Amino acid sequence: QSALTQPPSASGSPGQSVTIYCTGTSRDVGAYNSVSWYQQHPGKAPKLMIYDVTRRPSGVPDRFSGSKSGNTASLTVSGLQAEDEADYFCISYSLNNPEGAFGGGTKLTVL
Amino acid sequence: EVQLVESGGGLVQPGGSLKLSCAASGFSGSSMHWVRQSSGKGLEWVGRIRGKTNNYATAYAPSVTGRFTISRDDSKTTAYLQMNSLKNEDTAVYYCALDPRDCYSVCSFDIWGQGTMVSVSS
Numbered sequence: 001q002s003a004l005t006q007p008p009s010a011s012g013s014p015g016q017s018v019t020i021y022c023t024g025t026s027r028d029v030g031a032y033n034s035v036s037w038y039q040q041h042p043g044k045a046p047k048l049m050i051y052d053v054t055r056r057p058s059g060v061p062d063r064f065s066g067s068k069s070g071n072t073a074s075l076t077v078s079g080l081q082a083e084d085e086a087d088y089f090c091i092s093y094s095l096n097n098p099e100g101a102f103g104g105g106t107k108l109t110v111l
Numbered sequence: 112e113v114q115l116v117e118s119g120g121g122l123v124q125p126g127g128s129l130k131l132s133c134a135a136s137g138f139s140g141s142s143m144h145w146v147r148q149s150s151g152k153g154l155e156w157v158g159r160i161r162g163k164t165n166n167y168a169t170a171y172a173p174s175v176t177g178r179f180t181i182s183r184d185d186s187k188t189t190a191y192l193q194m195n196s197l198k199n200e201d202t203a204v205y206y207c208a209l210d211p212r213d214c215y216s217v218c219s220f221d222i223w224g225q226g227t228m229v230s231v232s233s
Contacts, residue, residue, distance in 0.1 A: 034216075046206070103153075
């Protein structure tokens, strides 16, 4: 059982927006602005998409955005494209816990 | 741009040992984590080693404590995962992942290796 809760699946049509939620506790998501999101295509390594809740690494399209409210972080993908279909994982800094807190992953399907 | 290249995976019998390597083009001051993923499953943190500033401190998941050891050689910019007393349930793709801010917990895994498959089976 993962420390952070994500929905197992999400979907949207091309051009639409989809939001994926990641719920933790006051010891991880709620305590720190260190939530990161990763995209993983089948057979590939994960790729950092969002860090520090809202920041995008160089090269990540601005269609990807992050936010947080209380113990829940979210990743929004706007203007969905076929290549956005992938698994998405959230990870948070966690109090007194070197391993952080991992979400179980959400499979995003572009209809 | 930093890149991570992993090697050392393979097939091993239960109770056997394997050593994975993660060669980086540059990781001074960063912490290196190992994360694994069983087929069709989510990510599972294995352990990490911090940088020189934080005395190369290590930490491990309870499931591997006492069996796995993480080390690094900064002169070779390479991190290692020594796996002993391997079990069937250790079968997974193993990734090394770099946290450039060398945080106590996980700040962000900015760079990932390509992954190497470890299969434990008789």
